[in-house]
Amino acid sequence: MKLSGxxxxxxxQLVVVSALLAYLTGIVSVRPQPSPVDDHTLFDGLLRxxxxxxxxxxxxxxxxxxxxxxxxxxTSQTLMSHxxxxxxGSAYGYVVRTATPTVTLPRIxxxxxxxxxGFMDVxxxxxxxxxxxxxxxxxxxxxxxxxxxxxxxxxxxxxxKHFAKSEGVFSFxxxxxxxxxxxxxxxxxxxxxxxxxxxxxxxxxxxxxIGHLEGPMSSLxxxxxxxxxxxxxxxxxxxxxxxxxxxxxxxxxHGMSDAGGHGGSSHSETTTSxxxxxxxxxxxxxxxxxxxxxxxxxxxxxxxxxVGIPEGNVGRPLSEVMSQFDMERRMMLHHNAAKQLxxxxxxxxxxxxxxxxxxxxxxxxxxxxxxxxxxxxxxxxHQYKEAEAERVCKxxxxxxxxxxxxxxxxxxxxDIPTICTSTVAxxxxxxxxxxxxxxxxxxxxxxxxxxxxWCAGFTLLAWLxxxxxxxxxxxxxxxRSTPWLLTVTVIYIMLMISQVFQARIPSxxxxxxxxxxxxxxxxxxxxxxxxxxxxxxxxxxxxxxxYFLVTSLHFCLILKLLSGSSGSSGSKLHERExxxxxxxxxxxTEELPLRATKHSDGExxxxxxxxxxxxxxxxxxxxxxLSRVMRSWNSTGDKWKHLEDIGDGxxxxxxxxxxFVVLFGLVITIFLFSQSCLPLVLIxxxxxxxxxxxWRGESYNDGLFEAQIAYLMLIILFVYGLLKAGLVTCKAxxxxxxxxxxxxxxxxxxxxxxxxxxxxxxxxxxxxxxRADNVSLISxxxxxxxxxxxxxxxxxxxxxxxxxxAAVAVNWLGYAHFFxxxxxxxxxxxxxxxxxxxxxxxxxxxxxxxxxxxxxxxSFLTYLNYLSHMISKDAQKERWQQPLYVxxxxxxxxxxxxxxxxxxxxxxxxxxxxxxxxxLYEGAHLLVLCFLTAFMWSVEKICTVLEVSYRFE
Numbered sequence: 001m002k003l004s005g006x007x008x009x010x011x012x013q014l015v016v017v018s019a020l021l022a023y024l025t026g027i028v029s030v031r032p033q034p035s036p037v038d039d040h041t042l043f044d045g046l047l048r049x050x051x052x053x054x055x056x057x058x059x060x061x062x063x064x065x066x067x068x069x070x071x072x073x074x075t076s077q078t079l080m081s082h083x084x085x086x087x088x089g090s091a092y093g094y095v096v097r098t099a100t101p102t103v104t105l106p107r108i109x110x111x112x113x114x115x116x117x118g119f120m121d122v123x124x125x126x127x128x129x130x131x132x133x134x135x136x137x138x139x140x141x142x143x144x145x146x147x148x149x150x151x152x153x154x155x156x157x158x159x160x161k162h163f164a165k166s167e168g169v170f171s172f173x174x175x176x177x178x179x180x181x182x183x184x185x186x187x188x189x190x191x192x193x194x195x196x197x198x199x200x201x202x203x204x205x206x207x208x209x210i211g212h213l214e215g216p217m218s219s220l221x222x223x224x225x226x227x228x229x230x231x232x233x234x235x236x237x238x239x240x241x242x243x244x245x246x247x248x249x250x251x252x253x254h255g256m257s258d259a260g261g262h263g264g265s266s267h268s269e270t271t272t273s274x275x276x277x278x279x280x281x282x283x284x285x286x287x288x289x290x291x292x293x294x295x296x297x298x299x300x301x302x303x304x305x306x307v308g309i310p311e312g313n314v315g316r317p318l319s320e321v322m323s324q325f326d327m328e329r330r331m332m333l334h335h336n337a338a339k340q341l342x343x344x345x346x347x348x349x350x351x352x353x354x355x356x357x358x359x360x361x362x363x364x365x366x367x368x369x370x371x372x373x374x375x376x377x378x379x380x381x382h383q384y385k386e387a388e389a390e391r392v393c394k395x396x397x398x399x400x401x402x403x404x405x406x407x408x409x410x411x412x413x414x415d416i417p418t419i420c421t422s423t424v425a426x427x428x429x430x431x432x433x434x435x436x437x438x439x440x441x442x443x444x445x446x447x448x449x450x451x452x453x454w455c456a457g458f459t460l461l462a463w464l465x466x467x468x469x470x471x472x473x474x475x476x477x478x479x480r481s482t483p484w485l486l487t488v489t490v491i492y493i494m495l496m497i498s499q500v501f502q503a504r505i506p507s508x509x510x511x512x513x514x515x516x517x518x519x520x521x522x523x524x525x526x527x528x529x530x531x532x533x534x535x536x537x538x539x540x541x542x543x544x545x546x547y548f549l550v551t552s553l554h555f556c557l558i559l560k561l562l563s564g565s566s567g568s569s570g571s572k573l574h575e576r577e578x579x580x581x582x583x584x585x586x587x588x589t590e591e592l593p594l595r596a597t598k599h600s601d602g603e604x605x606x607x608x609x610x611x612x613x614x615x616x617x618x619x620x621x622x623x624x625x626l627s628r629v630m631r632s633w634n635s636t637g638d639k640w641k642h643l644e645d646i647g648d649g650x651x652x653x654x655x656x657x658x659x660f661v662v663l664f665g666l667v668i669t670i671f672l673f674s675q676s677c678l679p680l681v682l683i684x685x686x687x688x689x690x691x692x693x694x695w696r697g698e699s700y701n702d703g704l705f706e707a708q709i710a711y712l713m714l715i716i717l718f719v720y721g722l723l724k725a726g727l728v729t730c731k732a733x734x735x736x737x738x739x740x741x742x743x744x745x746x747x748x749x750x751x752x753x754x755x756x757x758x759x760x761x762x763x764x765x766x767x768x769x770x771r772a773d774n775v776s777l778i779s780x781x782x783x784x785x786x787x788x789x790x791x792x793x794x795x796x797x798x799x800x801x802x803x804x805x806a807a808v809a810v811n812w813l814g815y816a817h818f819f820x821x822x823x824x825x826x827x828x829x830x831x832x833x834x835x836x837x838x839x840x841x842x843x844x845x846x847x848x849x850x851x852x853x854x855x856x857x858x859s860f861l862t863y864l865n866y867l868s869h870m871i872s873k874d875a876q877k878e879r880w881q882q883p884l885y886v887x888x889x890x891x892x893x894x895x896x897x898x899x900x901x902x903x904x905x906x907x908x909x910x911x912x913x914x915x916x917x918x919x920l921y922e923g924a925h926l927l928v929l930c931f932l933t934a935f936m937w938s939v940e941k942i943c944t945v946l947e948v949s950y951r952f953e
Contacts, residue, residue, distance in 0.1 A: 005881060005940075006881060006884070006933055006936060006937040006940060007937065009881075009884060009885065009888065009933055010930070010933050010934055010937055011492070012429065012433075012492070012888075013888065013926075013929065013930040013933055014930065015429065015488060015489050015492040016426060016429055016489075016892065016895075016926065017923075017926065017927065017930060018485040018486075018488050018489050019422045019425045019426050019429075019485065019486070019489045020422070020426070020895070020899075020923050020926065021481070021485055022418060022421070022422045022481075022482050022485040022486050022489070023418070023419055023422035023423065023426075023899060024919075024923075025415070025418060025474055025480070025481065025482045025485075026414060026415035026416070026417075026418035026419040026422065026474065026482070027414060027415075027419070027902075027906075027916070053306050053329075054304070054305050054306025054307075055245075055247070055280060055303070055304045055305070055306065055324070055325070056244075056245045056246055056247040056278060056280050056304060056305065057198070057244040057245045057246065058197075058198065058200070058239060058242075058244045058245070058246040058247070059198065059199050059200070059246070059247045059248075059249075059301070059304070059305055060199075060200045060201075060202070060235055060239070060246065060247070060248045060249070061199070061200070061201045061202070061248075061249045061251075061301075062202045062204070062231075062232060062235070062248065062249070062250045062251075063111075063151070063152075063201070063202065063203040063204065063251060063252065063253055064204050064207055064228055064250065064251070064252050065104065065152065065203065065204060065205045065207060065208035065252065065253055065254075066207055066208035066211050066252060066253075066254060066255065066256040066262055066272075067207060067251070067252025067255070067256075067272050067273050068216060068252070068255050068256050068268060068271075068272065068273070069095050069255065069268070069271045069272060069273055071207075071221075071225055071252075071273060072084070072093070072250075072273035072275065073087070073093045073094065073095055073273040073274075073275070073289045074095065074273075074289055077222075079221075079222050079225040079226055079229065080225050080226070080228065080229040080232075081229060082229050082230075082232065082233045082236075083229055083232060083250065083275055086275065086277050087275065089284055089286075090277055090281075090284060091275050091276060091277035091284065092275070092276045092277070092284065092285075092318070092320055092321060093273070093274070093275050093289055094273075094274040094275075094276075094289065094290055094291070094292050094318070095271055095272075095273065095274075095289050095290070095291040095292070096251060096252070096271065096272050096273065096274045096291075096292055096293070096294050096297070097270055097271055097291055097292070097293055097294065098110070098253075098254050098255070098270050098271070098272060098293075098294045099116045099270070099294070099408070099912070100264070100265045100270065100912050100913045101263050101264075101827060101912075101917070102254035102255065102262045102263055102264065102265070102269040102270055102827075103254070103262065103263050103827070104152065104154055104253055104254070105117075105154055105158075107253040107254050107294070108154060108155065108158065108253060109131060109133075109135075109158075110294050110295055110298075111251075111253065111294060111297060111298060112131070112135040112136045112137055112298065112310075113131075113133050113134065113135040113136075113298065113310050113312050113313065114295045114298030114299060114309065114310050114312060114313025114314060114315045115133070115295065115310075115312035115313065115314055116295065116314065116408060130157070130158060130159070130160055131158040131159065133310075133312055134310040134311040134312060135310050136298060136301060136302065136305075136307070136310060137159050137162050138162070138310075139302070139307040139308060139310065140198070140199055140305065140307060141162050142307075143306070143307050145198035145199055145305070146164040146196060146197045146198050146199070147162060147163050147164055147197065147198070147199040147200075147201065148163065148164060148165045148166065148187075148191055148197045148199070148200045148201070149163045149165075149166040149167075149168075149200075149201045149202075149203075150166065150167050150168075150183075150184045150187045150191075150201075150202055150203075151168070151169060151184050151201070151202050151203025151204060151205070152168065152169065152203040152205055153168030153169060153170060154203075155168070155201065155203060156168040164196075164197065165197070167183070167187065169183050169184065169205060170842040177205075177206040177207075177209035177210045177213070177220070177224070178206065180204075180205050180206055180209065181204050181205065181206040181224075181227070184202055184203070184204055185231055188202075188231070188234060188235065188238070189238075192234075192235065192238030192239065192241075192242070193238070195242070195244075199305070202231075203253075204228065204231075206224050206227075207221070207224050207225070207228070207256075208256070208262075210224055211256045211260040211261070211262075212260055212261060212831075212832050212833050213260070213833050214260065215258075215259060215260035216256050216257075216258060216260055216268075218260075232248070232250060235248060236248065236277070239279075240279065245278070245279060245280045246278060246279060246280075247276070247277075247278040247280070247304055247305075248275075248276070248277050248278065249274065249275070249276050249297070249301065250273075250274065250275040250276075251272060251273065251274035251275070251297065252272030252273055252274075253272070254269060254270070254272055255267075255268050255269045255270060255271050255272045256268060256269065257269050257828045258641075258642060259641070259822075259828065259829065261827075261828040261829060261830060261831070261832070262827075262828060263826065263827025263828050263830065264826035264827055264828035264829075264913075264917070265826070265912075265913035265914075266638070266826075266828065269828060271291075272294075274292075274297065276300075276318075276321060278304075280324070281324050282324060285320045285323060290320075292318060293315055293404070293408065294315075295313065295314055295315030295404075295408070296315040296316055296317065296318055296404075297315070297318075298310060298313050298315050299313055299315050299316060299317045299337055299340075300317045300318045300321050300322075303317055303322070303325075303333050303337075304321070309336065309337065309340050311340075311344075312344070313340065313341075313344075314341065314344065314404055314407040314408050315404060316337055316341065316397070316400035316401065316404045317333065317334070317337050317400075319393075319397055322334065322393070327375075327385065327386055327389040328372070328375065328389075330389065330393060331368050331371070331372075331389055331392050331393060331396070334392075334393050334396035334397060334400070335364070335365065335368060335396055337396070337400055338361050338364070338396045338399040338400050338403070339361070341399075341400055341403035341404055341407065342357060342358065342361055342399070342403055344403075344407060345357075345403050345406060345407060356402065357399045357402040357403050357406075360395055360398055360399045360402075361395075361396070361399045363395060364392055364395030364396050364399060367388070367391065367392050367395065368392045368396075371385065371388045371389055371392055374388070414906050415473050415474050415475075415482075416473075417466060417469075417470045417473040417475055418473055418474050418475055418482055418486070419903055420903070421466075421475065421486055422486065422489075422899070423896070423899045423900060423903055425486070425489045425490065425493060426892070426895060426896050426899055427896050427899075427900075428493050429492075429493060429496070429892065430889070430892045430893055430896045432493075432496050432497075432500065433885070433888065433889045433892055434889060434893075435500070436885075437804075437885060437886070437889055439505050440505065451495065451498055452491070452495065455490075455491045455494040455495055455498075456491055458494060459487055459490045459491050459494070462490065463475070463483065463487070516560070516801075517556060517559070517560060518556055518557060518560050518800075518801050518805060519801070519802070519805050521552070521553070521556050522553070522805050522808045522809060523808075525549045525552070525553075525812075526808060526890060529545055529546070529549060530893060530894050530897050531897075532545050533894065533897070533898060533901070533918070534897075534901050536908075536910045536914045536915070539825055539914050539915070539918050540637055540638035540639070540824075540825065540826075540914060541637045541638065541639060542637075542819070542824075542825060543631075543636055543637055543816075543819035543824065544637070546812065546815045546816050546819060547627070547631050547816060547819070549812050550627055550812050550813060550815075550816045551624060551627060551628070553809055553812060554620050554621075554623060554624035554627070555624070557620055557791075557795070557801075558617050558620050558621070560800065561613045561614075561616060561617050561620075561800070562613075562617070616791055616794065616795075619787050619790070619791050620791060622787060623784050623787045623788055623791070626780050626783065626784045626787075627784070627816065629646070629780065630777060630780055630781065630784075630816075630820040631816075631819075631820060632645055632646050633645060633646045633647050633774075633777045633820060633822075634646075634647050634774070634777070634820065634821060634822030635648075635822075636819055636822050636823065636824045636829060637824055638824075638826070641824075647773045647774065647777075647822070650773045651773050655693070658692075658772055658773060659689075659693055661773065661775070661776045662688075662689060662692060662693075662772055662775045662776065663689065664776050664779075665767075665775040665776030665777070665778070665779035665780075666685040666688060666689060666775065666779070668776070668779040668780070668782070668783055669681070669685060669763070669764070669767060669779050669782065670682065670685055672763075672779075672782050672783065672786060673760045673763065673764070675756070676717065676721075676756060676757055676760035677717060677720050677757070677760075680713050680716060680717045680720065681717075681760070681764070683709070683710075683713050684710045684713045684714065684717075684764045684768070685764075687706040687707065687709050687710035687713070687768070688706075688710065688764075688767055688768050688775065690703070690706040691703035691706040691707050691710075691768070691837070692772040692775075693772075703837070703838075704838060704840055706838075707768060707837045707838025708838045710764070710768050710838070711768075711838055714761045714764055714765055717757060717760060717761045717764075718757060718758060718761050720757060721753065721754050721756070721757025721758055721761070722754065724753050724754075724757065725750040725751075725753040725754040725757075725943065726750060726753075749871065749872075750943040751871055751939060751940065751943045752868070752871045752872045754939055754942070754943060755864075755867070755868040755871060755872075755939060756868060756872070758864075758935075758939070759861070759864050759865060759868050762857070762860075762861060762864065763782055763861055765853060765857075766778060766853060766854065766857035766858065766861060767779070768837060768838075769834040769837050769850060769853060769854040769857070770821075770834075770854065771831070771833075774821060774822070777820060777821065778821070778858065781817050781820060781858050781861075781862075782861070782865075784813070784817075785813070785817075785861065785862055785865040785866070786865070788809075788810070788813060789810075789865050789866045789868075789869040789870075790869065792806040792809060792810065792866070793806070793869055793870060793873060797873075803879070803882055803883070804882065804886050806883075807866075807882065807883035807886035807887060808886065808890065810862060810863065810866045810883065810887075811886070811887050811890055813862050814858075814859040814860075814862040814863055815859070817858035817859055817861075817862050818856065818858055818859045818925075820858065821855075821858055823855060825914075825917055825918045825921050826917055827917055827920075830851065830855055831851070831854055831855070832851060834850055834851050834853075834854035834855075835847035835848065835849075835850040835851040835854075836850075837850060852924075855924075856924065856925070856928045859925070859928060860928050860931070860932060863883075863887065863929075863932050864932065864935075866883065867880055867883065867884075867936065870883070881936075884929075884932070884933055884936065887929055887932075888929055888933075891922075891925060891926055891929055892926075894922060895922050895923075895926060898918065898919060898922055899919075901915070902915050902916070902919055
């Protein structure tokens, strides 16, 4: 087998991805294993009522996706007037605190199981599987209850055979916030008039979709909340007309950030509203918006509906609601809840406050037994008995509190063998990469089959020994993905180790050359950047570190040029630049962001700017100015994201200013890509403008038609690039074939031409997916890419910086461009609405691809632009492939350090709110480089292999 060049790098990247996936499988939530305590004999002959009797006949659960606290429970507005009136004496209102991640799937799991799902549920949020853990839905069905469900189709995927009647709506089609709720509400009249159900679940998505599209302060929020209030009013009146004892729970699955998204750990995302009201409630004790945990709702619903608590429940019943039960039953329910929590703690091997909870439980149980005996012997002195019963409940509640708090904070397991094996594997691959880069070693292209067999045999032996030592690890279960992922990784590492001993190290004499200021700064800056990710606050504010490094890099390069342009060394540098410019640059004008033809005379403006250090300094000054503007465009991070930014000002200025800003960005884009088939570029830019602004009237302003036309034009642009590269040849017998010719030299390198058009198409696609206020920002990113790629390539040609250091500088720019868009290390900033641009139906793969393109497109295009610029200068593989290895090594070093950090910090308070989301983002950035390598490999292969000729007779 032969692996060389990008093929080898691509295989290495896939192996690291396998190791990272194996690592993530090692971070799992504990599946609680209750250790039940049989204490029924304590109450033999004393219980006169069945604790499992249901309290109500009909239960309605209304989930309003992304309902914020200030929408209902704590608000100064009266948008949900009926619900707010109920809270004044007819309903219990709570502030519900949810765990991270604040996305729908894990929050539904938490609500029905009472457990806290792991962070890996974020990955499966787009494709929910059937829920097998013990939960309320299972228990209701087993108890013979008929369940109706209408709303988010995530429920139908989790419970495919549990609902007597159901209809789902697509949860991720965020451009729809009207029909998605109407399709739920239209089932209400028939459901409320029927007695053929016991549980009715409604999950409304419109509020969440408005938040994703326009934010929580949108003018559409008020009407939507009024609509929800009217729905709840109709539900209450419909239930009262039937005369049944009913319970209605209104709650959000999670909150909504001030930017409109969710998934992070901010207060507005992890808190939501909940309201319980029932005609069976005798009196309402004012809760004053008391804060409770989301898992507390599970055990409360279990008791009110007369089914047992799910085995994995770690919540405790709401004391105010429990006060609605009579004295004897209330004590028994609290006893059952405390016993269930203690059984999970014992089964999970957790110690709760030095076992004080066990002592409290034993004391409460004895007191409970004495109170029951007194009730049997003497029914008088009711007030005394009530006080004693209340005391028993207080003991049980204290026991529940201690157990619940311990379980919610510590019930997390880690597969240490899997985690350590994955981490060591990634570090070993990093070591090989660093050795290869520092020594310039050339590994053999050929891999002997016998060597692969020996490596596989050794891996099998290592696996058997691992299973003998740790039989409970995921590594030992062949039906799981972990052992297979690690097998691929270990075999590759052993092959590379064997290749290292056979490697050929070039004997090129190294010049004794000390490192200059720029090199020192890039190396030290990269090191400090990686180390900064070990702190939670620096992870949350990572963009500040990157902004500082990028700005400092500009000034460092300017100082380098100023110091080099003075004195005799400056004169020599200037002479060398002029000589090399004549040899290298004058003949290569096609890469410039101005329309120039092979018949053009003279030099373009940017060519002239490059002809002296002072003019390069001017370009660097323009670039650093662009950086300053772009960093103020979108506030991000955690501490200062609430501050007003340029984007906020543009949105608040009205449609006219917004349209002008979009046009400004599109003009820059047209200027930059005028060489790449200008008519197609103009059509795409027109479609981008039409997607955001009216031109066919209000009723047609969904942007669907414009976006689909833009997609078609981008495909045509890529095909046109194949034609221009000579990979597809059109031959005709008349002069019309001359129309396909372009102004450029037909001897241009195929890879360079194809990359030019591919890069243009990718840039326009990224621009199409942006919000209106971000169009100009991305255009400025494109402009900075052109400037810095040109400057860095020129500095490399003249020996001012090395190719590797230029690649490091581009890597910093890629980081900065990711944050300029408003992204962060929180899932909150992911713009889900980008996944539905030009898509009229639910297509998970397409949605995920578009979301990823919008989120990471700026970074990807920064890398691609630099490679395109390099190849236009020098198409030798060894030279333009080097930046790919540099970027890969840097990213691998960061990932390795972070894997070690997460391993040691796995019990940290912010492991799920800071460290784990950052690890997911690091994995995503790793995949960006994998895709870049795969793309460049594909382009290289296409240009090498594909030669198609179409003949038109």
